[in-house]
Amino acid sequence: MAKKKEMGVLEEKFSTEEKIRRAAIKVFQTKGYAATRTRDIAAEAGINLALLNYYFRSKEKLFESVMLESMGDFMQVMTVVINQENTSIEEKITAIVGAYHDLLSERPELPIFILSELRNGNHGVILKTTGLKKIYQQSFFAQQYKLAVEKGKFVDRPMIWMVMNLMGLAIFPFMAAPMLQIVGDLDAKQYDKLMKSRRDCITNWVIKTMKS
Amino acid sequence: MAKKKEMGVLEEKFSTEEKIRRAAIKVFQTKGYAATRTRDIAAEAGINLALLNYYFRSKEKLFESVMLESMGDFMQVMTVVINQENTSIEEKITAIVGAYHDLLSERPELPIFILSELRNGNHGVILKTTGLKKIYQQSFFAQQYKLAVEKGKFVDRPMIWMVMNLMGLAIFPFMAAPMLQIVGDLDAKQYDKLMKSRRDCITNWVIKTMKS
DNA sequence: TAAATATTTAATCAATTGATTAAAATCATT
């Protein structure tokens, strides 16, 4: 009788708090903060509305929690890679492109969710608390990049140029998928296939952009 | 005595309807549909709330109007260029990159506004009514591209690849500016300068991506 | 088992928000 309760097979696999959190991620990311009703989250989680305020104090608090986690998921793709000491720049880029491909295939709404909530600075405090700047500029990757520039391998430009190109080429097609699918006259499956082909090109492309 | 009224010097330069429209563009684009209060728009326009519903029937109707115009502004950058018959592919890309640079320097929120409102398909009907597909695939640019591929100038890939790379390189840095500024440790002015430098590189980069 | 603690529910509140209404003000026409 020590344990709480024999969990049901499916719907009770997660604790109430975890159910709310998962539902919140889903609803916040697809509808955005302002369009999300706490009742939608409660319904999605299959719990009473009051429970949401029992576990998290408010909609805003719950959102902050979800947002921080989402930002973490998004940034981790980079942070995991950029401090490896035994891989080349090319290998790092390939790893980052692959990781974004995997992440955004599962959660294509992630970048727009983050950027659209960030835009007016309502929740923007979050960004400054994550110490992004240090993570990038003090990384092993930053040293590698500097060295490559010194050796004349790359044009002498701030590293952020490469980050822009890498992200633009790897992430933007996921963000603009609803539009690009129509323009390119592709269904979801064809678009997937296209993105998979691109994946293998992006590393070379990024390298090329740094050479000219 | 034929004319309506001698307009005031500044604040009455525009008709009431125009004032509401301009205020709506501003508020909708910075806060998004759901976070926008019709009262905010009325206040921004300096008019009574009821007037908003007098000129436009509802918030949704006003939004549709703003959204259609915004989509138009965003697409026009391309549509203006892609049917020119006496410019090269390189010149067209340069023109598009320049036009996006000008547009997004003035209105950096535009892409995220469009994509974030499009994401859940609530207002998505709009997209399908614009005949995007035809505009692109029946353009002179499409013929030029096809020819370049036949001549072996570009790798044989659907034109949408180029559109993705062009937009990713030219537009994404504007969308992610709040994040990239922190990562790159740049203030707004430095970021502007950086973007201006990039502008002159993007055409070459895009061409390169199509050659390998 | 009994008491104490933690979790869950139904009902309700107060504030916000999109929209309407009826009256007032302005403008155009004669």
Add this chain to the structure above:
DNA sequence: AATGATTTTAATCAATTGATTAAATATTTA
């Protein structure tokens, strides 16, 4: 100026929404 149409305003409504409360149920502890 008198009349009619258009534009503007203040007041208000009904629905939604985030949050709370007090009671009920379940779980842990003594």
